[in-house]
Amino acid sequence: MHAHAVIAIASREVLGWIRQPARIVGTLGTPLLVWLFFAGGFSEMLPLDDSTSSKRWLLGSAAMLVVVFASIFASIGFIKDREDGLIDMTRASPAPAWAPIVGRLAAHALLATTQALLVLVLGGLVVGGVGFLGLVSALVVLAVLSAGVQAFGLLAASRVSSVSGFHGIMNLVIAPAWLLSGSLFPAESADLWLRVAVLVNPLHWAHVVLCASSSLDAGSPLPLPIAALGLVAFGGAMVWLAARERSQR
């Protein structure tokens, strides 16, 4: 019923992204570089069967980093739109408050998964082992994770008054969440307190499912079904909370 409004906002977000080449390079280039460095120098340190497995394992980490960056950019874009009065213009429209949020999340989830797909395909060409089905299931996982992390970012962005304020949340929550996702080091080999921090992290749940899609051991005591359910619950809850939060404003 409100598809016009959702599509309008989503297309505006995609157009804005396409028209900022620096944003494309930043979101895509950094994870690829991180992966190249990690795969080149860090993979031998991982307690996996062989270095190819380690590189594939770190490929999932790089794909998740794409999602994290996309979420950060989306949240900063939201704050800028609010400062520019564009959020007020959508609030003053007859479209329900959730429609712009859904449109925004859909657009950035699409952009994030497209970029993550590129990282997976390019990396897969180097290390191999990422099949078609693996790619498809990885994209589903990354789309759910992207929607959840972005919705969390929007919730956080709603509570800060400026981009600099959001940097604090980025440094304190989002970036550490990626570092503690268990995609840089196996959770099983970490100290107990660190293991707990990893196990309650939604990015770790995504990592477990991503590894399963590539037939890799995630290095986690968390069973796959629990991780998958947790990820879906996280994504759904965050999107619902973000849409509800905007409706109440």
Add this chain to the structure above:
Amino acid sequence: MLFGANGCGKSTLLRVLAGLRTPGSGRVTIDGAPPTTGENRARLGLVLQRSAIDPLLSVRETIDLHARLWSMETSTRRERVTAVIAELGLGERARDRLGTLSGGWQRRVELARCLVTDPSVILLDEPTTGLDGDARAGFWDAIHARVASQGTIVFIASHDPRDVREAGTLVTMARGAIDAEHNAARFAEEFLRHESLEGARLVWCDASFESIVTDSGEHAHRIGDRLFVVATASSLASLVDRLSEAGAEFRVGHATPEALLEAMV
């Protein structure tokens, strides 16, 4: 028109009317319903004080995006977007991105965006800020044409005396409340047609001296805590004497819109 100095509450009132802000007390209804209902939102057009534009979108994309938020049918939407682009004289810039346009053109795009949905009530917050003479005239021409053709109701918040000549009803605001209602035509005549008042001077003082001013036969305009009078060359000396005798602190300046604007702030 809501008229008053910066910070007197004009923008806040417009945001309350637009349903973007909850009033501290009281309530706003449009035909018995709050402005936040979908039906009432669909009837409102809004131009904010600060330009609310996406510099990466073109003129046509900006107006089209707005129409899509109103869930307009595709064919109707295209017709309306094309029509409003022509109405506001934006045809030659329709494909340009907003970030490449001057402030005046951007303001025109914002008005086009507001008009594309055919609102029956338009809220304009300092709509002519930053516009030069021609752009200002073009902006008001478009508003007057819309009022004449469709009977649109227009609320304008402004602190610029030059906008007063466009007003049908003029009320001043101070400290978040309606302060006084003025004769808009007389206000405009006194403060804006200064070229016809040779030697006239603007005198302003504390509003508590209103009786002194009116006793001297001058017409005073109260705006917030201050009283503004345009005294003719012949009456100026007498008014100044009366105010001095009453112990009033007052100032005298040129009777120009710019001087009034400065005195208000």
